[in-house]
Amino acid sequence: MIGRLWSAFFLIGMSPGFYYPALTNILTAQGLDSSFVQWTWLAGPLAAMISPVFVGSLADNRFAGQKVLGWLGILSAVLLAASFRVLETDWPKEWFIVLEYASAIVGAPLWSMMASLCLVHLRSGENEFPIVRMGGTAGWIVAGLLLSFVIRADTSPMAGYFGALARLAGGLFCFSLPATPPLGRSRSLRTLFGIDAFRLLKERDHAVFFVTTALLSMPLTAFYMWTPKHLAETGDGHVAATMALGQISEVVAMLVVAVLLRRFRVKTLLVVSLALTALRYGLFAWSGWSGAKTGLIAGVTLHGLCYTLYFITAQLFLDRRVPVEVRSQAQGLIALFSSGIGSLAGTFAVRAWYDHTVTAGHGGWAMFWAALGGFLLLLTIGFSVAYVGTGPRSGRSSW
Structure with a gap:
């Protein structure tokens, strides 16, 4: 069971591992400007606002989870391959964005759906889910290393083709996962569109958590969009492999997160994660000021710990606290607030800040990262002040 779930996560994680870290540099190599880069990176945030909660509702109430995952993987793989093909043809480059958006909308629920499916079947989510989720991280690492050192396509559309191939394999593999019939029975339109999940926001801690998640995700877009470009400007010729250092540290973090969850409150882990994220951008700012690559490499390596302590803890947190009939939708809400609302606002804000500080020369990379670190x-x-840590049906709890 654990092996199959780990393998599914591995293939799903391998897909973005091939092209995400290289995307900005691929588009730059095609002669496309920061505006085109911005609109490309908006695909994920817009998709996260459209499909994860809706698809989660279908899995909660209408269709078997493993079948939903399979078809999402296959269709999004086809659209992803088509989008990168545009970069090698005479088609207007705007078609790349159109197909990227279509692929993102179809593929956005994959991560939250996989998390929900795993937590249904695992006997001990706290202990086993981090190990299973590590498969996605391992897939991302392997993809980055293959792209940089074997395929040697850090600035080539070939990265997108390999990403599509991995996603296709992941979609096909998902059909072999354990049968996961819908646990809910509602057929109302309110449930179909995932509106029931928003009732979670009526509780103080849930509201604080989701708002914080959105605000955290705003500066987080800068990590994915502009760190590869900053690395390239320092002379790094293997950007995808360097970015994989974040996933390597994520593996280590996932090995210890179960122990940390048993010893510390969720609030403590979330606060530590937020503080480390601020520190990471401080290291980036130091590299911008000094011109050295050391701070960038240290900050990228720190990424895995920051991500795991916040988002993996959050997924386990919600699985414990919400009713079983809305668990897939609750996981979709994390995607909505992080990859959707937060990343959408962040993509616009960060691009404008990049143009002001780096492109126009008002402070350069040092000012760019320092301001984001201050925000964090x-x-x-x-968050430390606003989050209380009170259970939904009882008094104060370790969660």
């Missing part, structure tokens, strides 16, 4: 420091303080 304020967010850490705000």
